[in-house]
Amino acid sequence: MNLNALIVEDEANSREILRNYLSKYCPSVTVLGEAASIQEAKQLIGKNMVDLVFLDVEMPYGNAFDLLDQLPDRAFETVFVTAYNQYAMDALNNHAAYYLMKPINIDELIRAVDYVSAIRSKEDALVGKVLQTKFSKVEGKITLPQQDGFQVLNVADILYCKADDNYTEIYLENKKILVSKTLKYFEEALSQFPFARIHKSYLVNVNEVVKYKKGKGGSVVISNGKELLVSASKKKDLLAYF
Numbered sequence: 502m503n504l505n506a507l508i509v510e511d512e513a514n515s516r517e518i519l520r521n522y523l524s525k526y527c528p529s530v531t532v533l534g535e536a537a538s539i540q541e542a543k544q545l546i547g548k549n550m551v552d553l554v555f556l557d558v559e560m561p562y563g564n565a566f567d568l569l570d571q572l573p574d575r576a577f578e579t580v581f582v583t584a585y586n587q588y589a590m591d592a593l594n595n596h597a598a599y600y601l602m603k604p605i606n607i608d609e610l611i612r613a614v615d616y617v618s619a620i621r622s623k624e625d626a627l628v629g630k631v632l633q634t635k636f637s638k639v640e641g642k643i644t645l646p647q648q649d650g651f652q653v654l655n656v657a658d659i660l661y662c663k664a665d666d667n668y669t670e671i672y673l674e675n676k677k678i679l680v681s682k683t684l685k686y687f688e689e690a691l692s693q694f695p696f697a698r699i700h701k702s703y704l705v706n707v708n709e710v711v712k713y714k715k716g717k718g719g720s721v722v723i724s725n726g727k728e729l730l731v732s733a734s735k736k737k738d739l740l741a742y743f
Contacts, residue, residue, distance in 0.1 A: 502618045502625075505550060508535045509542040509568070510557040510582065519555060519582065519605065526607055527614045537561075539568040551577045553598075553617050558583040576715045578617045578733070598733050616737065623740040627713045634707050634742050636695040643690060645671065645680050652678070656694050660723050662687050662704040674725060697739045699731045707742040 506523070510516045516535050523530045533549050536542035538560055546554070556579050558565045565581065578598040586602060598620065599613035641656040654671070663670040664684035671678040671687075680687075688698050695707045699721065712722035719731040721739070731739060 502529060502622045504530045504552040504614070504618060504621065505533050506530050506553040506555060507533055507542065507545055507549070507551055508555045509539070509560070509565070510535070510555070511537045511560040512557075513537075515557070515582075515603070519610075522605060522607060522610055523614075526611055529618060530614055539563040539565075539571075542568055543571060546572065546575075546577070552621055553578050553580065553614075555580050555582050557581075558585060574716065578620065580613050580617065598736075620737050620740065623737075623743075624713070624715055624719070627740065627743055628715055630712075634695060634710070636708060636742070638708060639694045639706075641694060645678060646682065647680070654678075656691065657706075657708070659691075659696075659706050660709045660725055661706060661727070661729065662696075664702045672725075672727075695742060697735070697742060699729065699735050699739050701732065703729050705729065707739070710743075713740070713743075 508516050508519055510519065520532055520535070523532060530553070533551065534545045536545050539562070554577055556565045556568070558581060569575070569579070580599040580601060581597050582601045582603065582605065584603040598617050601609055601613060639657050642653050643656055645652045645654060658673050660672045660674065662684060663672065665679070667681065667683055669680050669682055669684050669687055671680060684704055688696070688704050691704070696704055697707050698704050705721065705723065709724045710721045711724050714720045714722070719736050720728050721731060722728050
């Protein structure tokens with residue numbers, strides 16, 4: 502898939518290296534422009550339809566996270582390019598698709614582009630459609646521990662699970678059940694069924710996902726109309742179910 506990209510980097514030499522690498526090793530990427538500051542980047546993003554932004558973290562008069570905060574409804578993927586590994590968690594929390602360390606490793610760059618290409622191709626194929634999973638309706642039961650014993654649920658009746666500190670909220674069609682177990686517990690307990698961890702806070706029954714929406718990390722709409730965020734790191738795994 503062809504990708505329209507921007508390079509946001511304050512050092513001219515670093516921009517040139519990345520531009521040359523992309524031209525030589527990633528022919529599917531078209532660099533539409535380059536910016537040396539977040540102000541320039543915001544203007545470029547506003548003027549272009551962009552699939553991918555290669556984003557340095559440290560820049561004059563602000564940083565990458567300042568830029569992303571000003572673009573809450575962004576639909577492009579971000580690949581962070583930086584010499585500092587301490588920003589990895591912040592990048593993940595800002596839905597970065599990939600994190601490249603300087604000096605750039607060509608194989609890692611190719612992997613980053615391939616990763617984004619796969620995501621965008623699948624997104625384009627699914628956006629606007631009523632989704633059909635690769636799975637038939639699941640059969641099975643799960644027990645939910647409770648103070649006075651336990652409750653047995655049909656797995657197929659679970660729409661999604663939401664983390665609430667050391668508790669988990671189990672959402673059914675017409676009610677919510679609070680269980681004193683972590684979301685990680687349910688991720689493992691439901692691992693044999695088509696449930697996808699789409700976010701640090703959400704585990705969804707993929708058979709109940711009816712729509713996918715593009716966005717900074719994307720989101721899914723569940724059969725009850727609830728829209729849930731998808732983190733960039735989980736997006737590719739989720740889309741593989743469809």
